[in-house]
Amino acid sequence: MDLKGNVALVTGGATGLGRAICEELLKRGACISICDLDSDAGENACDELGKAFGKEKVLFCHCDVTDYVQYEDAFQTTLAEFDNIDIVINNAEIMNDKFWELEVDVNLNGAIRGTLLALQFLGKDKGGKGGMLINIGSAASVKPQISTPIYTATKHAILGLSKACGDSYHFNHTGVKVLAICVGHLDTGASSHSNRFTSSVHEKAWQLDMKGIIPQKTDHVAKGIISVLKEANTGSIWLISNGKAPKEIPYSVATV
Ligand SMILES: NC(=O)C1=CN([C@@H]2O[C@H](COP(=O)(O)OP(=O)(O)OC[C@H]3O[C@@H](n4cnc5c(N)ncnc54)[C@H](O)[C@@H]3O)[C@@H](O)[C@H]2O)C=CC1
Ligand SMILES: CC/C=C\C[C@H](O)C(=O)/C=C/C=C/C=C\C=C\[C@@H](O)C/C=C\CCC(=O)O
Numbered sequence: 490m491d492l493k494g495n496v497a498l499v500t501g502g503a504t505g506l507g508r509a510i511c512e513e514l515l516k517r518g519a520c521i522s523i524c525d526l527d528s529d530a531g532e533n534a535c536d537e538l539g540k541a542f543g544k545e546k547v548l549f550c551h552c553d554v555t556d557y558v559q560y561e562d563a564f565q566t567t568l569a570e571f572d573n574i575d576i577v578i579n580n581a582e583i584m585n586d587k588f589w590e591l592e593v594d595v596n597l598n599g600a601i602r603g604t605l606l607a608l609q610f611l612g613k614d615k616g617g618k619g620g621m622l623i624n625i626g627s628a629a630s631v632k633p634q635i636s637t638p639i640y641t642a643t644k645h646a647i648l649g650l651s652k653a654c655g656d657s658y659h660f661n662h663t664g665v666k667v668l669a670i671c672v673g674h675l676d677t678g679a680s681s682h683s684n685r686f687t688s689s690v691h692e693k694a695w696q697l698d699m700k701g702i703i704p705q706k707t708d709h710v711a712k713g714i715i716s717v718l719k720e721a722n723t724g725s726i727w728l729i730s731n732g733k734a735p736k737e738i739p740y741s742v743a744t745v
Pocket of ligand 1: 500501502505506507525526527530553554555579580581582583595625626627628672673674675677679
């Protein structure tokens with residue numbers, strides 16, 4: 490898919506999946522704004538990706554998604570640099586139920602801040618040109634991860650946020666397509682250390698959570714995310730897990 494002329498803002502873009510998404514976007518001709526709390530990793534990613542794809546195509550904005558003002562500044566800086574923002578990817582996260590208040594503030598409140606800002610900056614009803622907002626969920630958005638109940642709660646909430654904001658009622662006003670893309674386990678090895686669980690019982694449950702799970706390469710998932718971008722309908726939910734191709738999944742709710 491050709492993304493020439495598009496500008497994407499990616500939170501948590503300095504490392505892991507976020508960085509892999511940035512690389513895939515650049516390969517397809519987009520300009521990217523890496524928004525991350527970690528300035529060393531962010532500057533490093535900016536340098537490396539700038540060398541590979543052109544310095545003028547990559548920007549790093551120091552941004553803590555728990556701070557609305559910093560997050561808004563990142564949108565302003567991106568707009569000033571590239572004149573437009575077409576795609577926003579809410580990807581920043583932590584998985585650590587020991588610091589559950591921070592976890593909620595990054596994973597859920599951060600995604601809410603990013604959603605409100607994307608609608609403000611991209612929304613046709615606010616003078617923007619419309620665009621796309623992708624909220625990164627998890628396999629734990631649809632299957633409770635019993636080792637980390639709070640992380641699970643934040644990732645479940647991503648679906649409700651994306652479904653409601655992506656409803657065609659809102660899309661008809663804003664022109665902003667909203668999707669949730671749920672990602673299965675990655676092979677980064679970052680998730681296994683014991684300090685992220687609230688008790689030894691929870692830590693033990695991690696083995697149950699990981700049963701039958703095939704860890705995925707970040708570039709496989711990043712490619713899958715890009716392939717979904719244009720074809721997906723607003724409000725749709727996608728799953729990329731166990732190394733398989735992306736598939737659209739239903740949002741199950743009881744009849745009310
Ligand atoms: N690693 C895995 O196995 C899975 C990851 N995911 C999802 O994929 C996404 C990316 O995860 P990973 O790449 O594994 O994470 P990671 O830990 O490798 O990268 C997260 C990035 O977010 C940044 N970040 C953390 N707090 C921030 C804040 N307050 N403000 C701005 N940036 C902040 C970090 O500095 C880091 O660069 C997340 O949304 C996660 O929930 C979903 C399922 C599995
Ligand atoms: C049953 C569901 C199956 C799969 C879901 C999957 O396991 C999942 O969502 C996993 C997410 C893993 C995230 C991994 C790494 C997260 C790293 C950050 O927490 C690191 C950030 C800061 C360091 C603080 C710390 O934890 O020490």
